[in-house]
Amino acid sequence: MPTVHVQLFKGRTADQKRAAAAAITEAVVATLGGNAATVDVIFHDIERHDWATGGKLWSDQPPAPPTPAAP
Amino acid sequence: MPTVHVQLFKGRTADQKRAAAAAITEAVVATLGGNAATVDVIFHDIERHDWATGGKLWSDQPPAPPTPAAP
Amino acid sequence: MPTVHVQLFKGRTADQKRAAAAAITEAVVATLGGNAATVDVIFHDIERHDWATGGKLWSDQPPAPPTPAAP
Amino acid sequence: MPTVHVQLFKGRTADQKRAAAAAITEAVVATLGGNAATVDVIFHDIERHDWATGGKLWSDQPPAPPTPAAP
Amino acid sequence: MPTVHVQLFKGRTADQKRAAAAAITEAVVATLGGNAATVDVIFHDIERHDWATGGKLWSDQPPAPPTPAAP
Amino acid sequence: MPTVHVQLFKGRTADQKRAAAAAITEAVVATLGGNAATVDVIFHDIERHDWATGGKLWSDQPPAPPTPAAP
Numbered sequence: 271m272p273t274v275h276v277q278l279f280k281g282r283t284a285d286q287k288r289a290a291a292a293a294i295t296e297a298v299v300a301t302l303g304g305n306a307a308t309v310d311v312i313f314h315d316i317e318r319h320d321w322a323t324g325g326k327l328w329s330d331q332p333p334a335p336p337t338p339a340a341p
Numbered sequence: 342m343p344t345v346h347v348q349l350f351k352g353r354t355a356d357q358k359r360a361a362a363a364a365i366t367e368a369v370v371a372t373l374g375g376n377a378a379t380v381d382v383i384f385h386d387i388e389r390h391d392w393a394t395g396g397k398l399w400s401d402q403p404p405a406p407p408t409p410a411a412p
Numbered sequence: 413m414p415t416v417h418v419q420l421f422k423g424r425t426a427d428q429k430r431a432a433a434a435a436i437t438e439a440v441v442a443t444l445g446g447n448a449a450t451v452d453v454i455f456h457d458i459e460r461h462d463w464a465t466g467g468k469l470w471s472d473q474p475p476a477p478p479t480p481a482a483p
Numbered sequence: 484m485p486t487v488h489v490q491l492f493k494g495r496t497a498d499q500k501r502a503a504a505a506a507i508t509e510a511v512v513a514t515l516g517g518n519a520a521t522v523d524v525i526f527h528d529i530e531r532h533d534w535a536t537g538g539k540l541w542s543d544q545p546p547a548p549p550t551p552a553a554p
Numbered sequence: 555m556p557t558v559h560v561q562l563f564k565g566r567t568a569d570q571k572r573a574a575a576a577a578i579t580e581a582v583v584a585t586l587g588g589n590a591a592t593v594d595v596i597f598h599d600i601e602r603h604d605w606a607t608g609g610k611l612w613s614d615q616p617p618a619p620p621t622p623a624a625p
Numbered sequence: 626m627p628t629v630h631v632q633l634f635k636g637r638t639a640d641q642k643r644a645a646a647a648a649i650t651e652a653v654v655a656t657l658g659g660n661a662a663t664v665d666v667i668f669h670d671i672e673r674h675d676w677a678t679g680g681k682l683w684s685d686q687p688p689a690p691p692t693p694a695a696p
Binding site: 325 | 575592
Binding site: 555556557558559560561562563566570571573574577578580581582584585586587605612 | 626627628629630631632633634637641644645648649651652653655656657658676683
C-alpha cells in the first residue's frame with residue numbers, strides 16, 4: 271500500500287525516473303512487504319531557485335561536482 | 342539531494358524501516374545519481390482508519406491475505 | 413486516480429471520517445471523473461498545538477463557537 | 484479548518500477543478516463540520532511521466548478506457 | 555534538521571524567495587535550535603486556479619487590495 | 626496566503642513551537658508580503674526512527690552535540 275513521494279531537483283530524464291520508479295518499488299516490496307501493484311511512486315520536480323539549504327537558494331550556489339552513478 | 346516520503350500503514354517494525362531506508366536510498370542513488378549522504382527518507386505511518394480507497398476506510402475492510410516478501 | 417489528503421484538527425470520530433471518505437470520493441468522481449475504486453483519501457490529524465494561524469497556535473486561542481453541520 | 488490537497492493527473496479543465504473545489508468543500512463541511520469559509524482545497528497536477536504504479540510510469544501504460552462521469 | 559515547505563501563490567520574485575529562505579531559516583534556528591546548515595526550505599508555487607477557499611477558486615475572486623510589507 | 630509546513634524531530638516544547646510559529650509568520654510576511662492573519666504554520670513531528678539520512682535512521686546514529694540557540 272505504500273505511496274512514495276520523491277522531491278528532487280528538476281532535470282532528471284524520463285529514463286532516470288522510469289528506472290527510479292522500478293527500483294524504489296522493488297526496494298519497498300522487498301523490505302516492507304506488500305504487493306508491487308499497490309505501490310505508487312510520485313516525483314515532484316523542484317527548481318533550484320525553489321530549494322534552499324542553510325538559508326541559501328541552490329540557484330545561488332555553485333553546482334556540485336558531478337557524482338558518478340552508484341554501481 | 343532527493344527527499345523521499347513514504348506513506349505506509351502503521352505497524353512495520355523498526356527493522357523493516359531500517360532496511361527500507363537503506364534500500365530506497367541505494368535505489369535513488371543508483372538511478373538518479375547524487376550522493377547517498379544527501380538523501381533523506383521520511384516514513385509517515387498512517388492508521389488504517391485514516392486511509393480510504395474507493396471511499397471505504399481500510400479499517401472497515403477485511404485484511405488482505407499475507408503477501409510473501411519479495412526475494 | 414486522484415489521491416486526496418485531508419489535514420484536520422484531531423478529534424473527529426471514526427464515523428465522521430468514514431462519512432467524509434465516502435462523500436469526498438463521490439465528489440471527486442462526480443466532478444473529475446475516473447473510477448471510485450482508484451480514489452484514495454488519507455486523513456492527517458493535526459493537534460491544535462501544532463497548527464498556527466496569524467502566528468498564534470490554535471491551542472492558545474479560545475475555541476470557536478460550535479457550527480451546525482451543513483444540511 | 485480542514486485543508487484538502489488533491490493530487491491528480493494533469494489535464495483537468497478549470498471548470499472541473501471549480502466544480503471539484505465546491506463539491507469537496509461541501510462534502511467536508513457536511514461530514515466533518517466547521518465553516519466552509521475556512522476550508523482550503525489545493526490541486527496538485529501530476530504529469531503521467533511523474534506517477535508510477537506497480538513500478539511503471541503511467542506515461543508508459545496504455546490509457547484506461549474512458550469512464551463516464553458519475554451521476 | 556527541520557525541513558520547511560512553503561505553499562504560496564505563484565508570482566513571487568526570486569529576490570523575495572531568496573529573502574524568505576534566509577529569514578525563515580534564521581527564524582527556525584533562533585526558536586527551534588539546531589544548525590542553519592541542516593535547514594531546508596522548499597517553495598511550492600500554487601496557481602490561483604489551483605487553490606480554493608470556501609469552495610471558490612482564487613482565480614474567480616477579485617484580487618485582494620495590496621498589503622504593505624511588514625516592517 | 627502562504628501555508629508553511631515544518632517537518633522536525635519530535636521533542637520540541639510547546640514554547641518552542643509557539644515562538645517558531647510567530648517568528649516564521651513574521652519572516653513570511655516581511656519577505657513575501659501578505660497579511661499575517663492568512664498565514665498558516667503547521668508542525669509535523671517526526672520520530673528519529675522515522676527519518677533517515679544517508680540510508681541510516683537517526684535513531685541509530687549517535688546524537689549530535691548540542692547546538693546553542695542562535696541569538
